[in-house]
Amino acid sequence: MTKADIVNEIAKxxxxxxxxxxxxxxxxxxxxxxxxxxxxxxxxxxxxSFIVKKRAQKTARNISKNTTIIIPEHNIPAFKPAKTFTLxxxx
Numbered sequence: 001m002t003k004a005d006i007v008n009e010i011a012k013x014x015x016x017x018x019x020x021x022x023x024x025x026x027x028x029x030x031x032x033x034x035x036x037x038x039x040x041x042x043x044x045x046x047x048x049s050f051i052v053k054k055r056a057q058k059t060a061r062n063i064s065k066n067t068t069i070i071i072p073e074h075n076i077p078a079f080k081p082a083k084t085f086t087l088x089x090x091x
Contacts, residue, residue, distance in 0.1 A: 003025065006025065007021045007022050007025060010025075032050050035050075036050060036051075036052050036077050039052055039075070040052075044082075045082070046082055046084055046085065047081070047082055047085055048079055048080055048081040048082045048085055049079070049080045049082075050077065050078075050079055051077075051078050051079075051080055052075050052076070052077060052078070053075065053076050053077075053078045054073065054074075054075055055073060055074050055075070055076055056073055057070060057071065057072055057073045058070075058071050059071075
């Protein structure tokens with residue numbers, strides 16, 4: 001499902017025009033991105049959590065140059081679904 005599909009589905013179910021739904025969805029995604037970039041997790045009860053995970057420093061290999069490189073510690077965004085959400089998908 002794409003963002004356009006989500007906008008169409010929400011507009012159809014709620015009766016709100018598509019431009020308003022798209023603006024709201026864009027604002028939601030922007031807020032989540034900004035919160036995660038500030039190391040703030042986003043918790044949506046019954047749906048899940050958008051969290052920031054820390055990846056430790058590690059050693060990797062560049063196969064084409066046959067060299068070893070060090071990848072520094074960094075943060076990555078992740079999604080952890082709520083238990084009720086996970087159970088509804090398992091059906």
